[in-house]
Amino acid sequence: MSISEKEAAVAPGAVSDTERPQGLPMLALLALATAVFITSLTETLPAGLLPAMSQDLGVSESATGQTVTIYALGTVLTAMPLAAATAGWRRKRLLMTAMAGVAVANTVTAVSEVYALTMAARFVAGVAAGLAWALLAGYARRMAPPHLQGKAIAIAMAGIPLALSLGVPAGTFLGKVISWQAAFFTMTGLTVLLLVLIAARVPDYPGQRAGGRTSMMGALKVPGVMPVLAVTLIFVLAHTILYTFIATFLDSVEMGDSTDLVLLVFGVACLVSIWVVGAQINHRLRGLMIAATLLIAVAAALLAVLADSPVLVYAAVVLWGLGWGGAPTLLQTAASDAGGAEQGDNAQAMLVTLWNVAMAGGGIAGGVLLDAVGAGSFPWTILVLLAPVLVIALAARNHGFPAKRAAVDS
Secondary structure (H helix, E strand, C coil), rough: CCCHHHHHHHHCCCCHHHHCCCCCCHHHHHHHHHHHHHHHHHHHHHHHHHHHHHHHCCCHHHHHHHHHHHCCCCCCCCHHHHHHHHCCCCCCHHHHHHHHHHHHHHHHHHHHHCCHHHHHHHHHHHHHHHHHHHHHHHHHHCCCCCHHHHHHHHHHHCCHHHHHHHHHHHHHHHHHCCHHHHHHHHHHHHHHHHHHHHHHHHHCCHHHHHHHCCHHHHHCCCCCCHHHHHHHHHHHHHHHHHCHHHHHHHHHHHCHHHHHHHHHHHHHHHHHHHHHHHHHHHHHHHHHHHHHHHHHHCCCCCHCCCCCCCCHHHHHHHHHHHHHHCCHHHHHHHHHHHHHHHHHHHHHHHHHHHHHHHHHHHHHHHHHHHHHCCCCHHHHHHHHHCCCCCCCHHHHCCCCCCCCCCCCCC
């Protein structure tokens, strides 16, 4: 991902292709999946703990909700410059530093009784998570032989739907039964265990040599990078508008009491999607991206015109999960492929930044739509946004989402 194979062969302590396992190093990949789970859950956990957090911090729930926004802001502002600044770091050292930062931030969040300190800790958590996210996909593919790299990324990215469908409800339950502080302390404990696992079982790789480092913005000149980034921004924005306000939307169709079950169905569908994408991505990245877009479009159409039927709402949620679950793997793989050995890290850092811009924008756009025209506008908005996604993906058949994906060693 970050250096050429020739450089990797001579870099001290580097793992060369001949030293890569012929199969998948499952324990190491599960460690990366846990890192994805922790960072994803750290971002969204306050959403289920707002009432208790706001009471203890002495601010409104609206103000407490900004702990999610400032986390995303930390990632948006620092992912690219920090990725460039740490390009020469060994990958294992960088990953452990980032996850240690997440642990410290969650601990400070748990013990803080001052709103300003909590916001500062959440900003640091976003910074650390963005740094980790910029290297996780490339880290996963470097562990695997070329024909299994897509599956390796899929395993690492499985932490996203697990965090959304299982982690947030579990954290919310823990917050109700014990305290919201206990939920954040639990995240710290899990991260400490993860650091031990990374130290023991995750292989190390070198960063870029000083003479071989590339300009961050130079990635935009590489054919294929811009289409992937554009699709990422719009696709994630469309998803986030509905996901952020899913409880509100379900209330509007008299299914508010089923929110937990709906999210569980969504999470299971996401896991199926990850499995399918992991098995097929090496040969069908383009087809899978187009299929994901169409699946979510069909789901949005069902929610737009047939949401008065609970059965069809669940059917739409299944299609939504099938389209969304593998999306992080598809987009990060496409960015790595387009960026290549020289610009892969930079493309990933830009993707992480735009991902968080889209998440923050989705929350803002959803709130504006809700106030202006109501929750029923969400599915229609998704349909409008997915149109350019489909056009860009179809047009990028030579670079970005190629008809035939070449193996890219990273």
